[in-house]
Amino acid sequence: MTLRIHGIPASRAIRPLWAATELGLDFEHVVTDYKGGGTRTPEFLTLNPNGHIPVVEDETSAGHLVVFESMACALYITRAHGQANGVDISCANLKEEGEALRWAFWSVTELEKDALTVLMHRMAMPETERKSDLAQAAEGRLRAPLKVLEGILSAQADQNHDYLCAARFTVADLCVASVAMWIKPAAALLDEFPLTAAWLKRCLDRPAHQAARKFGR
Ligand SMILES: N[C@@H](CCC(=O)N[C@@H](CS)C(=O)NCC(=O)O)C(=O)O
Structure with missing residues (x-):
């Protein structure tokens, strides 16, 4: 192997x-x-x-x-x-490659820090250690990148594309969804961005994601 x-x-x-x-x-x-x-x-x-x-x-x-x-x-x-065949989640061409790189960097620079704060202080840490003011401040800052995501998903929907840079799920969606999922404990915030919430659910419901979550158990 x-x-x-x-x-x-x-x-x-x-x-x-x-x-x-x-x-x-x-x-x-x-x-x-x-x-x-x-x-x-x-x-x-x-x-x-x-x-x-x-x-x-x-x-x-x-x-x-x-x-x-x-x-x-x-x-x-x-x-x-x-395979770059337009079927796999791999990038099929230079456009998809550029967009996947863009989304991967965007996820770690624009989303990850505040999304992790939401995850930790709304869900992951023991209740006694959570600080809701930190979570609230992070949620406030997340509105700006979530608005960007919602706007791109809206433009994609206009082309009948359900995903970030193609009609199919690609590695770009995987990169962004793997960070955006940390915002799920802030359900009210996600409700403000319905296209994002629906896209996130589509990504996370994929059998491969569900299977990968079980590795090592
Ligand atoms: N920027 C790194 C961060 C990696 C990271 O912080 N991983 C955590 C788990 S999610 C870890 O290994 N922590 C163990 C440690 O810091 O000792 C990446 O995206 O791979």
Whole structure:
């Protein structure tokens, strides 16, 4: 087996796990939790000196490749192992490639920090440690990028396209949805953006996403 993915689905590793599952790839899943020190062992740090999951390893004609950064991992998998045939979630042409890169960077720069604050302070942290003022402030800031997303989805809908850069679900949708899902605990905020809420549900309901969430269980 040439492809190996380190991480757990309840982390940013869902991005490469989901991508590989969408493509139906045969890959090895190395269960590495972000808790418990597994990302700080000498062996793991040789793969990712940042000490974070996910990491993707691949045996290729160019040698043994190691990719870290979750968005890069998802984009790499679809580029290296998918087909540019307009059916796979991989980019079919330069336009889709440019848009997927744009959306991946957009997700981590415009959305991720505040979305994570919402997830942590509305749901993930023990109730006694949650700070609703932090969540509320993050929700306020998220209105601007969510408006951008809603606008693009509206323009896409005008062309009968259900997804961000094509009529089909692509890696661009995967990148954005894997961050936007952290906003789900702020249901009232998502209700303000109905196209975004419906698109997010479409993405997360995909069988490959549901299957990827179960890896390692
Ligand atoms: N920008 C990185 C962030 C990776 C990251 O922070 N991963 C977390 C899990 S979601 C982790 O491994 N934390 C363990 C640690 O920091 O020790 C990426 O997108 O891959």
